[in-house]
Amino acid sequence: MVDFFKGNIRKITNLLLIGLFTFQFSGKINEVVKGESTCVCAYDGYGYYMYLTQLFQYRNLTMQQNELQEVQDKYCNGVYVYQLKRMDNGHDLDIYHMGQAYLQLPAYTIGHVFAKTLGYPKDGFSKPYHITYLLNALLFILLGIHFLNKILKRFFSDQMSSLLLIIVYFGTNFWATADLSYQLQHIYLFALIALFFHYLLKFKEVKEKKSLIIAALILGLISAIRPTHVLLGLLPLLMLRKVYPTRWGYWKAILWFPLAGLLFNLPQLIYWKVLGGSWFILNMHVEEIVLVDPKIFDFLFSYKKGWLIYSPVFLLVIPGFFQLYKRKKELFWSFLSVMLLAIWIFSSWECWWYAASFGSRVMIDLYPLLIVPIGFALVYFQQTKTGTVSLLIFVGLTTVLSIFQTVQYSKGYLHPDRMTKEHYWYIFGKWSMPEYQMNRLEIDRSSTDWPEKMHPERLGFGKMEQTVFCNLKNLKALPQTSTLFYKEPYFPALKSDETLFEARIIYQNNDSLLPATIKFEAFSKYNVYHWNVYSLTTQKKTGAVDTLNVRFNLPIIHHKKDRIQIYVENPSKKEVIIHSLKIKALSLIRN
Numbered sequence: 001m002v003d004f005f006k007g008n009i010r011k012i013t014n015l016l017l018i019g020l021f022t023f024q025f026s027g028k029i030n031e032v033v034k035g036e037s038t039c040v041c042a043y044d045g046y047g048y049y050m051y052l053t054q055l056f057q058y059r060n061l062t063m064q065q066n067e068l069q070e071v072q073d074k075y076c077n078g079v080y081v082y083q084l085k086r087m088d089n090g091h092d093l094d095i096y097h098m099g100q101a102y103l104q105l106p107a108y109t110i111g112h113v114f115a116k117t118l119g120y121p122k123d124g125f126s127k128p129y130h131i132t133y134l135l136n137a138l139l140f141i142l143l144g145i146h147f148l149n150k151i152l153k154r155f156f157s158d159q160m161s162s163l164l165l166i167i168v169y170f171g172t173n174f175w176a177t178a179d180l181s182y183q184l185q186h187i188y189l190f191a192l193i194a195l196f197f198h199y200l201l202k203f204k205e206v207k208e209k210k211s212l213i214i215a216a217l218i219l220g221l222i223s224a225i226r227p228t229h230v231l232l233g234l235l236p237l238l239m240l241r242k243v244y245p246t247r248w249g250y251w252k253a254i255l256w257f258p259l260a261g262l263l264f265n266l267p268q269l270i271y272w273k274v275l276g277g278s279w280f281i282l283n284m285h286v287e288e289i290v291l292v293d294p295k296i297f298d299f300l301f302s303y304k305k306g307w308l309i310y311s312p313v314f315l316l317v318i319p320g321f322f323q324l325y326k327r328k329k330e331l332f333w334s335f336l337s338v339m340l341l342a343i344w345i346f347s348s349w350e351c352w353w354y355a356a357s358f359g360s361r362v363m364i365d366l367y368p369l370l371i372v373p374i375g376f377a378l379v380y381f382q383q384t385k386t387g388t389v390s391l392l393i394f395v396g397l398t399t400v401l402s403i404f405q406t407v408q409y410s411k412g413y414l415h416p417d418r419m420t421k422e423h424y425w426y427i428f429g430k431w432s433m434p435e436y437q438m439n440r441l442e443i444d445r446s447s448t449d450w451p452e453k454m455h456p457e458r459l460g461f462g463k464m465e466q467t468v469f470c471n472l473k474n475l476k477a478l479p480q481t482s483t484l485f486y487k488e489p490y491f492p493a494l495k496s497d498e499t500l501f502e503a504r505i506i507y508q509n510n511d512s513l514l515p516a517t518i519k520f521e522a523f524s525k526y527n528v529y530h531w532n533v534y535s536l537t538t539q540k541k542t543g544a545v546d547t548l549n550v551r552f553n554l555p556i557i558h559h560k561k562d563r564i565q566i567y568v569e570n571p572s573k574k575e576v577i578i579h580s581l582k583i584k585a586l587s588l589i590r591n
Helices: 002-007 009-034 043-058 065-075 099-118 127-155 158-170 174-180 186-206 209-225 227-239 247-254 256-276 296-301 312-327 329-348 361-381 385-411 421-427
Strands: 084-086 092-094 462-477 481-489 499-509 516-523 528-536 545-553 563-570 576-590
Touching (some): 009 127, 009 158, 043 092, 043 099, 127 158, 127 361, 158 174, 158 385, 174 186, 174 361, 174 385, 186 209, 186 227, 186 361, 209 256, 247 256, 296 329, 312 329, 329 361, 481 576
Antiparallel strands (some): 084 092, 499 545, 499 576, 516 528
């Protein structure tokens, strides 16, 4: 029996993974059949999917906010449709790239045929579409398992390959993402990057042009899903240098990759040109990629969403790269370049925590590559008894921790985007928490009563501190103009970005029919992030003095030099007088 398991360990591990994921998704499908689950996708996932619903329903890509919202209202409890941006020509464009829709097209088509045949609504969200959507997600998870297994088989023994598969799927944030965020790009990109790397390795081994073209096509498809992943072009650029005896042969082979990228991105370019008026639209999101101000430390080590905090097994890539340099130098330079560039680019996105997820979900895409240096680290450490024992302890503890935290995440204890050091250790090691509390989390910026709920002094993790942030007097907003009153950085006046502002405005509005508005705007030299707008109306006699008291939160700070500007827009022909504008800041100062 022992010999049987040893001889078939890799097959058994594969069957175990396939069985677990199939069981997980069969439960989701069962919920759809029973009518317990109706929302195919929402949020970012709907941004990728709406290309298909629009094309099949209306035979065009001229998207209308109200039509898309109706679907979310019907199936997804009214989740707001934020995925469109109004262009100067009046068209609403999907801010997300259409590459993932290519992968979902076959499943959508099958769902459409069944919906039409069985009499279900042909809206992309009825039961047939939902079931094929889930089956498609499962298919790509299984493809990822299959091609990752092929990659590992090239470098490692069956026993080591099995251990590495277990690490990837249970010792990281992959399972939580596949289970709860399968609408997003990562399970698809994981599979495609595994496929891409497999065919690149195959081409190096057998010099078969077919494998080169397949690798190029897959990379082109990857770039259409997530354009920043064009950095994976470094792999063929560095790995194929010694394959060809001449420079001409090398560059002729490399040319396949940008051509494939153009092929798969051409529909996107046409979409932008026809409906947006430009062949190339760099970014339509609120956030920007600011390469000169990356948040690398936070991206890797913060309690909020640090990659190595929530998937600590990847600390093994450090010794792994040393071993990769010794054993596979051509892979070392390409892998290291891709990883360092990816971390730099990913952490330069102003929303570096990438909204709701368990750990850093964007790094999941690269796991088919990063598991290889980890494998070489494991091979090195197992050469001695001490190394083997230490290795087993580290891998065992990090895997158990990951499984445990995945359960905590699914229960809601581990928050998807407001984690802090205090909350991390408050829930650490706790399987069940009947008296679970959320007041150690990062402040809820959608609420202005959080200072009354936090109790940092009583719970021992900080204190509340009040300061006068701004105190202005005797200001005038001229008629039919926008008048800037204040423009200053938040720091060092504030000690924390977890701050509530209380503003008291004493003003005199001389035109009751055309009231002015006062705006508090958060911005940097890169972007405008958030604004609070209040009307300076009057219920009294024209020219009387009124008082406005408002509370609003400091938005999440993206850069150290982020600033606030306060200005009044006055549409009237009469001036508005601000007798006093005083802002108090109530800040949570953590220990």
